[in-house]
Amino acid sequence: MTTNYMQYNLIEQLNETVSYIKSKYNKQPTIGVVLGSGLGNFIDQIKVDAEINYINLPHFPVSTVKGHSGKLILGKVNEKDVVVMSGRFHFYEGYSVQQVVYPIRIMKMLGVKTLLISNAAGGVNTSFKVGDLMIINDHISLFTVNPLAGKNEDGLGIRFPDMSEPYNKELINKAKIIAKNLGYDIKEGVYCGVTGPSFETRAEYKLIKVVGGDAVGMSTIQEVIAAVHAGMKIFAMSIISNMGIRDEENEVTHEEVLSAASAAEPKMTAIFKRLINEL
Numbered sequence: 001m002t003t004n005y006m007q008y009n010l011i012e013q014l015n016e017t018v019s020y021i022k023s024k025y026n027k028q029p030t031i032g033v034v035l036g037s038g039l040g041n042f043i044d045q046i047k048v049d050a051e052i053n054y055i056n057l058p059h060f061p062v063s064t065v066k067g068h069s070g071k072l073i074l075g076k077v078n079e080k081d082v083v084v085m086s087g088r089f090h091f092y093e094g095y096s097v098q099q100v101v102y103p104i105r106i107m108k109m110l111g112v113k114t115l116l117i118s119n120a121a122g123g124v125n126t127s128f129k130v131g132d133l134m135i136i137n138d139h140i141s142l143f144t145v146n147p148l149a150g151k152n153e154d155g156l157g158i159r160f161p162d163m164s165e166p167y168n169k170e171l172i173n174k175a176k177i178i179a180k181n182l183g184y185d186i187k188e189g190v191y192c193g194v195t196g197p198s199f200e201t202r203a204e205y206k207l208i209k210v211v212g213g214d215a216v217g218m219s220t221i222q223e224v225i226a227a228v229h230a231g232m233k234i235f236a237m238s239i240i241s242n243m244g245i246r247d248e249e250n251e252v253t254h255e256e257v258l259s260a261a262s263a264a265e266p267k268m269t270a271i272f273k274r275l276i277n278e279l
């Protein structure tokens with residue numbers, strides 16, 4: 001599955017993409033942000049220096065999901081240079097895992113040292129409710145493909161990266177203090193990554209709870225693995241957009257996920273903005 005993509009010289013491709021970005025933007029952002037489904041309004045916080053549609057970026061995949069606008073935004077948040085992915089790539093869209101993490105590698109090559117990630121996730125911790133924010137303190141990959149499978153590019157990172165603390169404790173602590181000062185009730189927990197695109201069955205949501213998950217989603221894990229490989233500090237947060245474990249007979253819909261994520265977005269944006277200020 002990885003072989004076709006690996007026929008190309010990955011480093012050469014990355015260099016071509018980076019050169020294109022540098023032809024439009026000549027700063028070195030040290031902070032990267034990945035915005036999840038329904039969470040695109042964070043871009044209003046950016047003093048934009050350059051905006052590049054994915055479609056114009058050489059070797060970049062193109063996002064297809066509703067709620068993902070598909071552009072790279074380079075600019076300042078609180079006077080800090082940032083690169084923001086408005087729209088991410090998911091395995092369920094048909095991309096290879098290497099394509100899913102391609103932008104993370106681009107961010108690294110642009111100079112990013114700290115990565116902030118957001119997503120919408122289904123809650124399986126029964127103390128959660130729709131609209132809650134959950135800081136991710138660890139993750140479990142449930143059958144998602146590892147993006148580092150295949151030949152290791154030593155220039156990008158080591159063959160066997162340690163995953164004992166993918167989510168930076170210092171950033172988690174800072175975010176908790178920020179949330180407290182803002183008066184937000186913030187949860188913390190384990191994110192389980194699945195491939196999607198179907199939502200989980202009731203039995204699967206229960207399984208995810210039993211194996212130690214607090215929330216489940218279809219993104220993030222692969223980006224985090226690539227970012228750990230690249231030696232970045234990571235902070236990630238989920239908006240609980242729906243409850244997986246529930247008494248009601250309701251179905252789970254993408255529309256509900258998007259609207260719950262949008263409703264809770266201002267809180268997430270406020271936390272990200274203040275966290276960026278402290279980096």
Ligand code: HPA
Binds near residue numbers: 123199242243
């Ligand atoms: N399951 C998987 N991914 C999700 C969910 C869910 O319930 N909600 C938002 N993303």
